[in-house]
Amino acid sequence: xxxxxxxxxxxxxxxxxxxxxxxxxxxxxxxxxxxxxxxxxxxxxxxxxxxxxxxxxxxxxxxxxxxxxxxxxxxxxxxxxxxxxxxxxxxxxxxxxxxxxxxxxxxxxxxxxxxxxxxxxxxxxxxxxxxxxxxxxxxxxxxxxxxxxxxxxxxxxxxxxxxxxxxxxxxxxxxxxxxxxxxxxxxxxxxxxxxxxxxxxxxxxxxxxxxxxxxxxxxxxxxxxxxxxxxxxxxxxxxxxxxxxxxxxxxxxxxxxxxxxxxxxxxxxxxxxxxxxxxxxxxxxxxxxxxxxxxxxxxx
Amino acid sequence: xxxxxxxxxxxxxxxxxxxxxxxxxxxxxxxxxxxxxxxxxxxxxxxxxxxxxxxxxxxxxxxxxxxxxxxxxxxxxxxxxxxxxxxxxxxxxxxxxxxxxxxxxxxxxxxxxxxxxxxxxxxxxxxxxxxxxxxxxxxxxxxxxxxxxxxxxxxxxxxxxxxxxxxxxxxxxxxxxxxxxxxxxxxxxxxxxxxxxxxxxxxxxxxxxxxxxxxxxxxxxxxxxxxxxxxxxxxxxxxxxxxxxxxxxxxxxxxxxxxxxxxxxxxxxxxxxxxxxxxxxxxxxxxxxxxxx
Numbered sequence: 001x002x003x004x005x006x007x008x009x010x011x012x013x014x015x016x017x018x019x020x021x022x023x024x025x026x027x028x029x030x031x032x033x034x035x036x037x038x039x040x041x042x043x044x045x046x047x048x049x050x051x052x053x054x055x056x057x058x059x060x061x062x063x064x065x066x067x068x069x070x071x072x073x074x075x076x077x078x079x080x081x082x083x084x085x086x087x088x089x090x091x092x093x094x095x096x097x098x099x100x101x102x103x104x105x106x107x108x109x110x111x112x113x114x115x116x117x118x119x120x121x122x123x124x125x126x127x128x129x130x131x132x133x134x135x136x137x138x139x140x141x142x143x144x145x146x147x148x149x150x151x152x153x154x155x156x157x158x159x160x161x162x163x164x165x166x167x168x169x170x171x172x173x174x175x176x177x178x179x180x181x182x183x184x185x186x187x188x189x190x191x192x193x194x195x196x197x198x199x200x201x202x203x204x205x206x207x208x209x210x211x212x213x214x215x216x217x218x219x220x221x222x223x224x225x226x227x228x229x230x231x232x233x234x235x236x237x238x239x240x241x242x243x244x245x246x247x248x249x250x251x252x253x254x255x256x257x258x259x260x261x262x263x264x265x266x267x268x269x270x271x272x273x274x275x276x277x278x279x280x281x282x283x284x285x286x287x288x289x290x291x292x293x294x295x296x297x298x299x300x
Numbered sequence: 301x302x303x304x305x306x307x308x309x310x311x312x313x314x315x316x317x318x319x320x321x322x323x324x325x326x327x328x329x330x331x332x333x334x335x336x337x338x339x340x341x342x343x344x345x346x347x348x349x350x351x352x353x354x355x356x357x358x359x360x361x362x363x364x365x366x367x368x369x370x371x372x373x374x375x376x377x378x379x380x381x382x383x384x385x386x387x388x389x390x391x392x393x394x395x396x397x398x399x400x401x402x403x404x405x406x407x408x409x410x411x412x413x414x415x416x417x418x419x420x421x422x423x424x425x426x427x428x429x430x431x432x433x434x435x436x437x438x439x440x441x442x443x444x445x446x447x448x449x450x451x452x453x454x455x456x457x458x459x460x461x462x463x464x465x466x467x468x469x470x471x472x473x474x475x476x477x478x479x480x481x482x483x484x485x486x487x488x489x490x491x492x493x494x495x496x497x498x499x500x501x502x503x504x505x506x507x508x509x510x511x512x513x514x515x516x517x518x519x520x521x522x523x524x525x526x527x528x529x530x531x532x533x534x535x536x537x538x539x540x541x542x543x544x545x546x547x548x549x550x551x552x553x554x555x556x557x558x559x560x561x562x563x564x565x566x567x568x569x570x571x572x573x574x575x576x577x578x579x580x581x582x583x584x585x586x587x588x589x590x591x592x593x
Contacts, residue, residue, distance in 0.1 A: 088377035088378050090395070093397035114419060133435070150409055151456040154406075169479060173482075175486070179372040183368075193355070194357055211345045212345060218336055225328070226535055228325070232322045233543055235322075238315070260568070260572055
C-alpha cells in the first residue's frame with residue numbers, strides 16, 4: 001500500500017441500515033444482542049423430569065389377564081367346543097338313559113292294564129267257554145293289540161334319536177363362533193404381548209429422543225448467538241477505498257518537467273548553450289544569427 | 301499499494317457489514333463454534349432402539365399361524381358333518397346311530413312281546429284240542445299253522461321299522477334343506493383360516509419391518525450427526541461470510557507507452573541541459589526507466 005503525495009487519497013463511507021425514524025433503535029438492537037449473548041450461554045438444558053409414565057398395576061394386571069385369557073382360553077368356551085365336537089360326531093345320539101326307564105314304566109303300566117283289565121274282562125266274557133277257541137282267539141287278539149301299543153311306546157327311542165338329530169343340526173349355528181374363538185384367543189395373546197412391547201418400545205424411543213435432545217443442546221444454545229449475529233449483520237456498512245497512485249519517480253519526473261518548462265517559459269531561453277548564446281557568451285544582445293535558420297526561416 | 305511497471309498498480313476497496321459494537325459478539329460466536337466443532341461432542345445414540353417381542357406375542361403369532369394352517373376341530377367336524385347332510389348321507393338310514401336307535405325300538409318290541417306272550421293261553425280248557433295250553437300263544441307266536449313264521453312281535457317290529465325308515469327320510473330331508481343354510485358360511489372358513497395364517501405372517505413381518513426402519517433411522521442418524529458437527533462450524537462460517545468484503549483491482553500498465561513517455565520526458569530534460577546529445581542520452585535513460593518503472 002502506498003500513501004501520501006501525488007494528490008491521491010482514501011475514502012470512508014458509513015451506511016447505517018437501521019431506521020432512525022424510531023428513536024433509540026440502535027440502542028435497542030445492542031440491548032437485544034446482549035440478551036441473545038446471555039441467553040446463548042445456558043438457555044437450553046437437559047430436562048430432568050420424567051417424560052415416560054410407568055405402567056400402573058391396573059394396566060399390567062390387565063395385560064397379564066388378557067394374556068392368560070388368550071393363552072388358556074375360557075372354560076365355558078372350551079367345554080362348549082368339546083360339546084360341539086361330540087355333537088357333530090353323533091356322540092349325543094342314543095345316549096339318553098332316561099328313555100329306557102320311561103319306556104319300561106310305560107310298558108309296565110300297559111302290562112298292568114293287560115293283567116288287571118284286559119285279560120280279566122276276556123275271561124269274564126268267556127266264563128262259559130273257558131279254554132274254547134273264541135276264548136283263545138280273544139286273548140290272542142288282545143295280546144296283538146298290546147304288542148301294537150308296545151310298538152308305539154317303543155318308538156320313543158327313535159323319537160329321541162330324531163330329537164337329538166335335530167339338535168345336532170341346530171348345533172351348526174354354533175360352529176363358526178366357537179370355531180373362530182381360538183383365533184380370537186391367539187389374537188388376545190398376541191395383543192397382550194404387543195401391549196407390553198409397545199410400552200417397552202415407547203420407553204426406548206423416549207430414551208433415544210431424550211439423548212438426542214441433550215446431545216444437541218450446546219449447538220442449540222450456540223445457534224441463539226449465531227442467529228443474533230446473522231441478524232445484526234448488515235445493519236451497517238462501512239466502505240473504505242484506497243485508490244491507486246502513480247510511483248514516486250513518475251511524480252518527481254512530472255514535477256521536474258513542469259518546473260523546467262515553467263523556467264523556460266519565463267526566462268525565454270533554454271539551458272542549452274546552442275539555443276541561448278547569451279548564456280554561454282554567444283550572440284550579443286540575445287540575437288542569435290542562426291535563429292532564423294534554426295527556426296526554418298530563410299536568411300537574406 | 302502499487303506494483304508493476306509501465307504505469308500499472310492496484311486499488312483496494314474494503315466493505316465491512318458488521319457494526320463495530322457487535323464485533324465482540326461475533327468473535328465470541330466464532331470462537332465458541334470452533335471450540336464446539338473441535339470438541340466433537342455430538343455422538344450417535346448407542347442404546348437399544350427396538351423392543352424385543354415378548355413370549356406372549358411370539359406364542360400368539362405362532363398359535364394364530366397354527367390355527368390358520370391347520371384349522372379348528374369344531375369347524376372341521378362341522379364341515380364334514382354338514383357336507384354329509386347335504387350329500388344325503390343321513391337319508392337312507394344307514395348311519396350306525398340310526399341303526400342303533402332302530403334296534404332299540406325293535407328289540408324292546410320283541411322283548412316285551414314275550415312279556416305279553418307269556419300272559420295269554422293259561423289254563424286252556426280247549427275242547428277237542430290236544431295242545432290246548434298254547435293255543436292262544438300259537439295264534440300270535442312264531443309257529444303258526446304248522447310252520448315257523450314271524451311272531452307278532454317281529455311283525456310289529458317290522459311295521460315300526462318301515463314307519464321309522466320313512467319318517468327318518470322325511471325328517472332328514474328337512475335337515476338337509478336346513479343344512480344348506482350353513483353351506484356358504486362353512487365354505488368361507490377356508491378363507492378365514494387362510495387370512496389368519498396370512499395375518500400371523502404379517503404381524504411378524506410388521507415387527508421386523510419396524511425394527512429395520514428403526515435400525516435404518518439410527519444408521520442415518522449416525523451419519524448425519526457427523527455432518528451436524530461439521531455444520532455448526534459451517535453455520536458460523538456462513539454467518540461471517542460477507543461481513544467484510546475486500547476488493548483488489550489490479551490496473552495493468554502499458555510498458556510501451558511508459559517507455560515512450562519516459563523517453564520523451566528524458567529527451568526534454570536532456571535537451572535542456574545537453575542539447576541534442578543530452579536529448580539522446582536523456583531519451584534512452586527515460587525510455588528504460590519508463591519501461592521498467
